[in-house]
Amino acid sequence: MEILLASAVGILTASGIYLILRQRSFPVIIGLSLLSYAVNLFLFATGRLALNQPPILNKYAEVAYTDPLPQALVLTAIVISFGMTAVVVMIALSAYLAARNDRIDMTGETGEDA
């Protein structure tokens, strides 16, 4: 399972970075989403992988439990990346509508001095 999760994080990160380097708004936004999926999986793993264990302490029995904190962190990270994705979509859309061009880099006709 460790190998599966680790390669999932790795593949998601690699695809995300590849897409971000495409420098067009749509692939970049997809790439950012993939990166945030990768980081969410990674955060899950920071509490160590455990199957079928409750995230709470049981004071009546000696039962193993899984660390609840990474789950709370992931929840926060998911909410934030949701909001950020919405914002970046809106800004990218209005930039596209204003400039008729969805390139992320700013060299070219507008120039770096624009």
Place this chain on the structure above:
Amino acid sequence: MNHWIIAPIVLPAVVAPFIIMVIRYHRDLQRVFSVASVVALNLVALVLLSQAMDGTIGVYELGDWPAPFGIVLVLDRLSALMVLLTTLLALAVVLYAIGSGWDTRGRHFHALFQFQLMGVLGAFLTGDAFNLFVFFEVLLIASYGLMIHGGGATRLRAGVQYVVYNLLGSTLFLFALGTLYSVTGTLNMADLAVRVAELPAEDTALLRVGAVLLLLVFAIKAAVLPLHFWLPASYANAPMPVAAFFAIMTKVGAYAILRLYTLVFGPEVAVTAGLVGDWLLPAALLTLAVGSIGILGARELGRLVAFSAIASMGTLLIAISLFTPQAATAAVYYVIHSTFATALMFLIADLVIERRGGRLAPTPPMPQGGVVAALFFAGAIALAGMPPLSGFIGKLLVMDASRASAQVWTVWAVILTTSLITIVGMARAGSILFWKSHDHSLRPPDLPEDEDDGAPEAPDHAPEPVPGLAFVPVFALLAALVALTVLAGPVMRYTEATAAQLFAPAGYIETVLQRPGS
């Protein structure tokens, strides 16, 4: 418990939704509430500073959960100073935005500004690394809105770039926090410090990875050299008053470096000793060099000031990367100077751009050119680090602090050479802007930035700049720089005490981890 500590976060968090939901169609009321909120924050910041002045460390436990389990806000000398610095800057910026009518060129300026204030102040006050991430996101998401305030194609495209770059930074931040958590099992800064010190030597590889990842994140925020690419385009295309407030955002990165790498990965922690300083010092020197060369090469006033912001971050990070109490004293002094000076220059740039456009080429003379030219001259002196303003004292302190370092000659050579380059660059810009502009036969200015302004989102009713008000915050910032020079002695005593507190983290750790109240 001392409830003053959370006031700087709660107040803007309440005012901002109020502005959006209740008075969104009343521009004058928005201005009144925005200014009132910032003035109140200034008073709160003064109270906090007076509490932290004697060295006590205030701890605020959210939800009354004790420290390693709940989130804490911590008030020490450094965070109190940064809070006051932020609120003073916010007052100047919000007055300027009203005086120049910038707040009417798009919607929701004041609400976004309050949210951004909340994020910045929260980042300075929090004692929890994940909470720091959350406040970073709060300040960033507000800054995205402020950055594209007023609209326009170029500004929006620069905004996309800025957002994407910062989202990448946020992802990296989460990876770094995950790595640290997987090694130590905690994200409370004081608890992290304890756990890192106790970590067996064979487990430290991941910790070093986490420490360097975290440094990269803060280096992005602080615009350290290989990661500075977002800054010139963003700041030069943002509305200038917003860029002036962004002067504190790069300082958030510098603050986080200073905080975490003295508290958690301090100089005496064996696993990361020397790791940060060795990497940060060359990067800071390069940042300073590139910033000053950018000043010399800029063909547009906004970019010139943006590069001068990079250069002053370079000087600041040189001081931070030495990681000695004396250097930290200089760094804290320089933070104050650099924030005010950069913001002052951005506001002056706006005065110029509003009158003649930002391009560094001769145009007919501008109205009130004499006053603006004098202000530009003073601002350039402050930024370049010439006497008599505080930049000179700041650079002198940084150079004096670097005498103990092995790199002293490199540091001195870079600081002195870049100061000269900055002076030449500023003199060139100033003479083009103000001296060559006396020829009335020149063609009228084409005002290249006007195509951006107000095009998609016309204001509800005509902007009503308050005459003369725009000059008040500019002179106030200049007065702050003069005060920082005249009162250098008392300020230095405070920054020395701040540095001493930073480099004796035991007090911080004990206060946070052992409940002060019950």
